[in-house]
Amino acid sequence: xxxxxxxxxxxxxxxxxxxxxxxxxxxxxxxxxxxxxxxxxxxxxxxxxxxxxxxxxxxxxxxxxxxxxxxxxxxxxxxxxxxx
Numbered sequence: 570x571x572x573x574x575x576x577x578x579x580x581x582x583x584x585x586x587x588x589x590x591x592x593x594x595x596x597x598x599x600x601x602x603x604x605x606x607x608x609x610x611x612x613x614x615x616x617x618x619x620x621x622x623x624x625x626x627x628x629x630x631x632x633x634x635x636x637x638x639x640x641x642x643x644x645x646x647x648x649x650x651x652x653x
Contacts, residue, residue, distance in 0.1 A: 588594045601607075621629065 585594070592598075618626075618629075
C-alpha cells in the first residue's frame with residue numbers, strides 16, 4: 570500500500586527487505602571483481618543535452634514520458650576534471 574503523501578511504497582520496501590535478508594542484495598554483492606579495469610570516459614562516450622537537435626530532444630522527452638530510464642551523473646568523483 571502506498572502512502573501518497575510520503576510516496577512510501579510498502580510492497581517495494583518489503584521486496585527489498587526480503588532480498589537483503591536472503592543475501593540477494595547487499596554490500597557483498599555490490600563489488601566489482603578485483604581484476605576489473607576501470608577507465609576514464611572518452612570524449613565520444615559523452616552526449617551533452619545542449620548539443621541535441623530538436624528531434625533528439627523530442628525523442629528523449631517521449632522516452633521519459635513513457636517512463637523509460639534516464640541517467641544523469643552530476644558528480645563522477647571528488648574533484649575530477651574541474652580544476653580542483
